Amino acid sequence: MLDSYLSALGYMASNPFTFLLIIFSVVWGIAFGSIPGLTGIVGVALLIPFTFAFDPIEGLLLLGGVYVGSTFGGSISAILFNTPGSPEAACTALDGYPMARKGQAGKALGIALAASAIGGIFGTVVLMVAAPPLARLALEFGPPEYFALAVLGITAIASIGNGSVLKALMAGLLGLGVATIGLDPLTGMPRFTFGSMMLLTGVGFVPAIIGIFALAEVLQRFGEGPQKGYVIDDVSTELPTIGEFIQTRITLLRSSVIGTVIGALPGVGATTAAFIAYSEASRWSRHPEKFGTGVPEGIAAPESANNAAVGGSMIPLLALGIPGSATTAVMIGGLTIHGIIPGPQLMQTNSDLVYSVFIGMMLANLLMLLVGVRMARYFALVLKAPYALVGPAIVVLCMTGVYALQNNVVDLAVMLVFGVVGFAMRRFGFPVASFIIGLVLGPIAELSLRQGLMLSDYDVTAFVTRPIAGTLLLFSAASLVYGLVGQFLRARRKLNGDTGPDTSEEAKA
Amino acid sequence: MRSKITEMVVVFAILVAAVAMWFVADKFPNSMKYARIDSDFWPKLVCGALAVVSFLQLLQQAVGLRASLQSASAGTRSSVDPAYVARLVLIGGLILAYFFALQWLGFVIATLLFLWAASFATPYSNLTAKLLFSPLFTFGLCLFFTRGLSLPLPRGQGIFYDLSLLLY
Numbered sequence: 001m002l003d004s005y006l007s008a009l010g011y012m013a014s015n016p017f018t019f020l021l022i023i024f025s026v027v028w029g030i031a032f033g034s035i036p037g038l039t040g041i042v043g044v045a046l047l048i049p050f051t052f053a054f055d056p057i058e059g060l061l062l063l064g065g066v067y068v069g070s071t072f073g074g075s076i077s078a079i080l081f082n083t084p085g086s087p088e089a090a091c092t093a094l095d096g097y098p099m100a101r102k103g104q105a106g107k108a109l110g111i112a113l114a115a116s117a118i119g120g121i122f123g124t125v126v127l128m129v130a131a132p133p134l135a136r137l138a139l140e141f142g143p144p145e146y147f148a149l150a151v152l153g154i155t156a157i158a159s160i161g162n163g164s165v166l167k168a169l170m171a172g173l174l175g176l177g178v179a180t181i182g183l184d185p186l187t188g189m190p191r192f193t194f195g196s197m198m199l200l201t202g203v204g205f206v207p208a209i210i211g212i213f214a215l216a217e218v219l220q221r222f223g224e225g226p227q228k229g230y231v232i233d234d235v236s237t238e239l240p241t242i243g244e245f246i247q248t249r250i251t252l253l254r255s256s257v258i259g260t261v262i263g264a265l266p267g268v269g270a271t272t273a274a275f276i277a278y279s280e281a282s283r284w285s286r287h288p289e290k291f292g293t294g295v296p297e298g299i300a301a302p303e304s305a306n307n308a309a310v311g312g313s314m315i316p317l318l319a320l321g322i323p324g325s326a327t328t329a330v331m332i333g334g335l336t337i338h339g340i341i342p343g344p345q346l347m348q349t350n351s352d353l354v355y356s357v358f359i360g361m362m363l364a365n366l367l368m369l370l371v372g373v374r375m376a377r378y379f380a381l382v383l384k385a386p387y388a389l390v391g392p393a394i395v396v397l398c399m400t401g402v403y404a405l406q407n408n409v410v411d412l413a414v415m416l417v418f419g420v421v422g423f424a425m426r427r428f429g430f431p432v433a434s435f436i437i438g439l440v441l442g443p444i445a446e447l448s449l450r451q452g453l454m455l456s457d458y459d460v461t462a463f464v465t466r467p468i469a470g471t472l473l474l475f476s477a478a479s480l481v482y483g484l485v486g487q488f489l490r491a492r493r494k495l496n497g498d499t500g501p502d503t504s505e506e507a508k509a
Numbered sequence: 510m511r512s513k514i515t516e517m518v519v520v521f522a523i524l525v526a527a528v529a530m531w532f533v534a535d536k537f538p539n540s541m542k543y544a545r546i547d548s549d550f551w552p553k554l555v556c557g558a559l560a561v562v563s564f565l566q567l568l569q570q571a572v573g574l575r576a577s578l579q580s581a582s583a584g585t586r587s588s589v590d591p592a593y594v595a596r597l598v599l600i601g602g603l604i605l606a607y608f609f610a611l612q613w614l615g616f617v618i619a620t621l622l623f624l625w626a627a628s629f630a631t632p633y634s635n636l637t638a639k640l641l642f643s644p645l646f647t648f649g650l651c652l653f654f655t656r657g658l659s660l661p662l663p664r665g666q667g668i669f670y671d672l673s674l675l676l677y
Contacts, residue, residue: 038658046658166566170523173559177530180555184548187540191548192533215604222600222631223593386635389642392627395604396620399611400650404660412608419604428516446551453546 008355011057021058022360025065026367030375032066033073034085036210036401040070041327048334056338057353061360063334064314067327068364071270071307072116072372076379079108079299081394083214088270088306090209091278094433095291095298097217102294110238111299113372114245115252119304120365122256123263123311127318128358132347134312135319138264143452144463148472149262150445153272155480156279157434164429171430175438176445178203185447198410205271207402207415208439212432214398215419218391220426237373244296251281251297252304259305263312268444269325270309275437277305283482292433311361317342318354511589513577517570524563531556603627615665615673620647651677 012018025047032043043066051059074089079096092112099108126134141149157172181192182202193199240248255277262273281301282291291298313325321343323329335342340350347354382390402411425432456462464470534552603626610619624643633639654660655677664673 042658042660164566164569166562166569169562170520170559170566173555173562174523176555177527177552177559180552184537186546187543187548189538189540189548191537191552192530218604219597219600223597225592225596225632386633386638388628388631388633389624389638391600391631392603392624393642393646395607395627396624396646396650399607400616400654400662403611403663404654404658407661409612409663412611416604416608424519428519442555450543450546450550454543458545 004351004355005359008352008359011352011356012359015058018058018061018356018360019363021054021062022065022364023367023371025062026069026364026371027375029066029069029071030073030076030368030372031069032085033070033089034076034375034379036077036083036085036214036398038401038404039074039086039206040067041330042404043070044327044330044334048330048337051334051337056335056340056350057356059334059338060331060353060357063331064357064361065364065367067310067331068120068307068361069368069371070327071120071310072113072303072368073375075112075116075299075303076109076372076376078213079112080105080379080382081214081390082217083394083398084209087205087209088274088309089302090213090271090436091274091302091306091433092299093213094278095294095296097294098292099294099296099299104294106238107240107296108294108299109372109376111240111244111248111296112303113237113369113376114239115248115255115300115303116307116372117365117369118252118307119256119259120307120310120368121362122253122304123260123308124358124361124365125311126260126308127311127314127361131315131319132344134260134264135316138266138316139320140468141265142466142469143448143455144466144469145472146265146268146444146448147452147463148469148476149265149268149276150441150448152472152476153276153279153437153441154445155476156283157437167429168431168434171425171432171434172438174430175435175440176442177438178208179439179442180446185443186450203418203439204405204411204414205439206405207411208418209436210398210402211415211418211420212422212425212436214394215415216422216426218395219419219423221387221391237376239369239373240296248296248300250284251301254280254284255301255305256308259308260312262305263309263325264315265312266316266322269313270306272440272444273309273312274302274306275440277301278433279437292431307365314357314361318346318357320344321346513570513574517567517574520563520567520570524560524567527556527560527563531560599630600627603630611663611665613666613669615669616662617647617651617673617676618665618669619663620650 028047029040029043032038033040044063047062047066051062054062070086071088074084074086075092075096077083077085078089078093079100082093082097084090084093096108096112099105154172154176157168179202181199183189183200184191190200258277258280259270259273262268262276263270278298278301281297282288285291285295285297287295309325313323313328316322317328317331321341323332332342340346340353398415399412402415403409405411422432425435452463453460464473531553534549534556537548537552540547603623607619607623610622613619614622621643624646625639628639628642651662654662662677664670
């Protein structure tokens with residue numbers, strides 16, 4: 001293995017053009033990730049024809065760099081404008097934007113950047129050392145395991161936010177309900193489409209999150225009129241200090257592990273990883289009620305998880321030839337252009353390519369730290385413009401990006417509807433995070449539950465007797481009890497008028 | 510008080526919708542192969558749970574409303590700022606108009622008009638910026654999407670479609 005790495009390093013050192021390609025691809029990826037609707041998939045897809053001009057290693061380095069950059073890029077617009085540039089960054093907006101509103105936009109960007117790099121490096125290291133065994137583990141995941149994984153995320157719905165538990169549950173159930181619109185994944189029957197052909201494909205996730213976050217924010221800001229407190233004009237990206245890093249180390253580690261494992265599961269992806277990591281960060285936090293108000297863990301968890309999922313999703317791609325995410329599915333196109341078939345033989349027949357990709361992704365994550373600081377600064381210049389111009393421009397950008405997704409006006413209508421839904425949810429105190437978690441995990445939970453029941457001949461115990469599923473469900477139950485007991489104790493303390501020590505201080509202790 | 514009542518109306522609407530959707534799910538066509546886990550299996554679970562939770566929330570709000578009616582603060586009136594509602598209706602109307610204009614007029618004309626209308630509808634004194642921003646942003650974005658990325662933009666209908674074809 002060492003020989004292969006040395007050989008790959010030798011190739012890259014003798015070909016400095018590869019470094020230029022990585023820099024370009026990271027910048028390209030960040031730019032695509034940060035523009036709502038464009039996402040990393042579009043960024044990768046647009047570059048595939050250009051890989052013709054390069055050799056396979058250079059081509060794959062180019063695509064890998066875009067994937068890494070775009071996963072972070074989404075967080076820039078999520079933090080600065082409450083407009084997630086990519087689905088993976090939707091979760092980052094929950095705490096990133098409130099933190100920016102507190103005048104700590106630079107710090108929020110710094111946390112996102114550092115967490116992304118740490119998560120990305122963690123995922124890449126795992127990819128480098130354990131791709132084949134992890135890929136085999138991922139194949140052990142059947143419907144019961146997927147269901148247990150979805151349950152793990154869903155059980156956090158009630159503990160998110162500092163408001164009513166019932167409202168959080170309602171929001172989560174609404175998300176699960178909206179996710180059922182469209183064709184039934186098993187029987188193919190239309191559900192809740194009311195005769196509309198346009199609803200057959202269900203509610204698009206990207207239009208929904210752009211509506212819920214960006215459009216609702218524009219409505220809110222215009223409704224409230226010009227307010228000085230809203231101006232975020234001093235943005236100089238501040239990477240976290242060593243002390244701050246140590247404070248969030250557990251969150252970073254937990255989220256990176258979650259991201260890598262979920263990323264390695266075919267068909268789940270970085271968005272799910274980000275939401276499950278956020279749920280777990282909130283559940284295990286000493287101050288879960290502060291989540292959604294702008295806490296560093298609320299940014300570090302989803303960002304480290306979604307970037308770790310990049311490395312994770314490359315595991316089944318390179319080791320088994322199975323794409324772990326939509327972006328890696330597009331990347332297969334880039335590989336096949338050069339006559340390379342990803343799969344178990346790839347590491348033997350194209351070891352130079354595989355190990356160069358590993359090294360390239362590691363470099364891309366490190367370069368992201370440098371490039372991200374600069375790019376976030378340029379983005380921040382937009383914040384100096386008056387909202388009378390920026391607000392409508394955000395609407396135009398969202399409309400254009402969402403339309404370009406599928407050349408479809410229905411997606412625009414979905415975005416508008418969810419803009420109103422998002423606005424109403426904020427107005428009446430329903431946590432948006434719970435709704436989105438329901439929307440993301442609903443399809444996975446439903447399909448895997450029904451498939452699992454069918455495969456086990458409707459024996460529910462099959463879900464708890466399988467080792468991985470049983471462990472995940474046990475973990476869900478334990479963390480649910482932990483979260484609920486914590487909420488109960490906090491409520492009792494509040495009722496007794498005992499405010500106790502400041503929770504943030506508790507966390508520092 | 511008014512906001513609490515409005516909130517109760519919203520929760521009640523969700524409760525009614527959840528119950529209604531449960532019955533809609535009950536009418537989904539049956540499939541012999543998936544009899545025990547048919548199309549209605551999951552939606553009924555979700556709608557049922559939503560109805561129960563909404564009912565509990567409604568009860569909780571009713572108790573809270575009763576308590577606040579009895580308390581001294583019951584006399585205080587909360588009012589919605591009419592300017593807030595007016596601004597909200599204005600920007601909401603503009604966004605909706607932009608959505609329809611995109612389909613009829615195409616991207617360039619609709620975006621030009623929307624950006625001008627939205628910037629003039631909000632208090633900002635720099636007239637030059639208001640006038641220049643709309644065309645610069647519109648044509649910049651149009652070039653970026655159509656020439657740079659070869660991505661589609663709405664072209665509108667009739668004469669506007671032909672006009673859009675000349676541009677992109």
